[in-house]
Amino acid sequence: MMLSFLQDLFQQDFMLRALIAGIIIGVMAPTIGSIVVIRRLSFIADTLGHFSLVGIAVSLYLSTLGISIFFETPLYLGLTFSVIGGLLIELFRRAYKNYKEISMVIVISIGSTLSAIFFSLAKKTGSLYQYLFGSILTITNFHLLLIALTAILVLLMFLIFGKQILSVSFDETTSKFLGINVGLFQIIFMIILSVVVSVLLDVAGVLLISSMMIIPVAAGMRIGWSFRSTWIISVVFSELSIFFGLWASHAFELPSGAAIVAVNVLILLTVAIVKRIVIRRQMVKMDKLK
Amino acid sequence: MLIDIRNLSFAYGHRTVISGLSHTINPGDFLVVKGKNGTGKSTLIKCLLGINSVKNGMIFFNGVDINYYRQWTKFGYISQDLDGFNYEYPLTVEELLKFSSVTKKSEQSYLRLLDNMGILEIINQNINSLSGGQLQRVFIVRAMLDNPEVLILDEPTASIDRQNTEFFYNTINELNKKGITVILITHTDAFEHMNYTHVLNMALDLTTSIETRQVEEGSESS
Numbered sequence: 270m271m272l273s274f275l276q277d278l279f280q281q282d283f284m285l286r287a288l289i290a291g292i293i294i295g296v297m298a299p300t301i302g303s304i305v306v307i308r309r310l311s312f313i314a315d316t317l318g319h320f321s322l323v324g325i326a327v328s329l330y331l332s333t334l335g336i337s338i339f340f341e342t343p344l345y346l347g348l349t350f351s352v353i354g355g356l357l358i359e360l361f362r363r364a365y366k367n368y369k370e371i372s373m374v375i376v377i378s379i380g381s382t383l384s385a386i387f388f389s390l391a392k393k394t395g396s397l398y399q400y401l402f403g404s405i406l407t408i409t410n411f412h413l414l415l416i417a418l419t420a421i422l423v424l425l426m427f428l429i430f431g432k433q434i435l436s437v438s439f440d441e442t443t444s445k446f447l448g449i450n451v452g453l454f455q456i457i458f459m460i461i462l463s464v465v466v467s468v469l470l471d472v473a474g475v476l477l478i479s480s481m482m483i484i485p486v487a488a489g490m491r492i493g494w495s496f497r498s499t500w501i502i503s504v505v506f507s508e509l510s511i512f513f514g515l516w517a518s519h520a521f522e523l524p525s526g527a528a529i530v531a532v533n534v535l536i537l538l539t540v541a542i543v544k545r546i547v548i549r550r551q552m553v554k555m556d557k558l559k
Numbered sequence: 560m561l562i563d564i565r566n567l568s569f570a571y572g573h574r575t576v577i578s579g580l581s582h583t584i585n586p587g588d589f590l591v592v593k594g595k596n597g598t599g600k601s602t603l604i605k606c607l608l609g610i611n612s613v614k615n616g617m618i619f620f621n622g623v624d625i626n627y628y629r630q631w632t633k634f635g636y637i638s639q640d641l642d643g644f645n646y647e648y649p650l651t652v653e654e655l656l657k658f659s660s661v662t663k664k665s666e667q668s669y670l671r672l673l674d675n676m677g678i679l680e681i682i683n684q685n686i687n688s689l690s691g692g693q694l695q696r697v698f699i700v701r702a703m704l705d706n707p708e709v710l711i712l713d714e715p716t717a718s719i720d721r722q723n724t725e726f727f728y729n730t731i732n733e734l735n736k737k738g739i740t741v742i743l744i745t746h747t748d749a750f751e752h753m754n755y756t757h758v759l760n761m762a763l764d765l766t767t768s769i770e771t772r773q774v775e776e777g778s779e780s781s
């Protein structure tokens with residue numbers, strides 16, 4: 270089974286494309302995800318995904334009217350809306366300082382309502398499934414290029430502003446005393462996160478984007494001993510889940526996004542259980558020493 | 560730095576917490592802000608640091624209105640209970656200090672500061688495995704990265720054991736002796752080992768009073 274998977278991987282264009290996209294996303298998703306976790310914004314990818322969907326729905330609706338903006342690729346308007354959603358969240362976060370999660374509920378509500386309305390106006394509710402769950406197997410060369418460009422953007426962001434972004438994420442209040450323009454970096458991060466979410470929409474779907482970003486980090490946090498080690502572990506988990514997810518999807522004809530997330534969840538559970546056992550053993554040892 | 564607070568009032572919604580406070584802090588002063596829980600000590604500090612926005616009254620730093628002030632690296636701040644800091648995510652002391660060193664001034668100074676604080680050996684430890692005293696020292700190092708002119712500590716001894724408290728007091732006294740203005744918030748009376756110059760008393764009925772310590776010549780405590 271594994272052998273035929275590996276054969277297909279290198280003989281079939283779409284499989285190879287999926288693998289390359291997967292490898293890139295495998296690094297990018299948990300990298301952005303770790304900042305999201307540190308900022309305690311784990312629901313943000315869901316929120317932005319819902320808002321991005323509005324752009325796609327509007328784009329589909331406009332094309333039924335014969336209006337095409339951005340070359341009829343719904344992704345562009347999706348990206349635009351994702352960024353708008355990100356900026357709205359930042360705005361509401363400042364208005365509700367002590368109840369920051371409210372901002373996400375507001376944006377997610379606007380997002381779901383408008384998407385439902387425009388999808389039905391466009392008479393395209395049938396294509397909703399694709400946007401809710403996505404598929405890494407059906408991506409085009411063009412989309413692969415977009416994913417690669419986004420990855421470069423994320424890489425540049427961390428190379429140039431890594432310190433500032435980490436400072437602001439770990440501690441909003443005192444970062445300004447380190448000479449950082451806090452508001453500016455919150456917005457830079459939000460814009461890049463929005464871009465990542467909209468680019469992942471076709472691959473993971475609205476419902477699974479946040480799982481790909483957050484779950485590997487949640488598993489990495491349990492065994493990492495530093496920021497760096499936690500990041501490396503999450504990337505390894507993320508890559509494993511993509512490879513075995515693709516395999517499971519190929520072997521059992523499962524939807525690819527769901528298969529990847531299922532592997533992610535399995536890894537998380539294994540880590541949690543193994544850690545429990547290790548801690549218990551250590552406690553038993555310590556008891557004996559006494 | 561000269562800090563001039565003029566007729567400052569502050570309220571959360573309809574609840575007034577500070578009413579008509581005026582005080583001038585001169586460069587090199589060591590001010591203790593004392594008062595029971597809930598008297599508005601942290602609120603005052605947050606006004607001073609531009610975290611709460613000041614609408615009634617005015618605050619000036621070297622003559623610049625706080626609402627237009629930009630050079631915040633001149634302040635080192637350690638918040639009460641490190642509130643706002645996410646110290647649950649895995650992070651080592653060195654990683655924290657590295658990404659906190661953003662300006663030219665602060666680059667590489669953390670090694671020397673850690674050494675001065677006697678905690679160079681914990682540089683690779685995870686911050687959530689540190690004792691209260693160690694954590695406090697790491698955050699003093701972080702606050703000192705840009706050689707601030709003013710150091711502000713909100714209830715810094717709350718989570719430290721007695722032995723470390725003494726070390727902590729000496730450290731702060733040393734820094735003040737080097738010319739750094741210190742503002743220290745406390746709800747206890749246990750600050751007699753500090754070489755403070757003024758005490759600002761804050762009470763629940765919103766009244767405030769200032770005591771200036773009379774330092775006799777040659778009474779340098781050791």
Ligand SMILES: Nc1ncnc2c1ncn2[C@@H]1O[C@H](COP(=O)(O)OP(=O)(O)O)[C@@H](O)[C@H]1O
Pocket residue numbers: 571576594595596597598599600601602603
């Ligand atoms: N963000 C806030 N919103 C509303 N009320 C607050 C807030 N922060 C503090 N308070 C209230 O203001 C009063 C003063 O609080 P605080 O400045 O923290 O006092 P202290 O530091 O002296 O213990 C308290 O009654 C507290 O409940």
Ligand SMILES: [Mg+2]
Pocket residue numbers: 600601602639713714
């Ligand atoms: Mg307080």
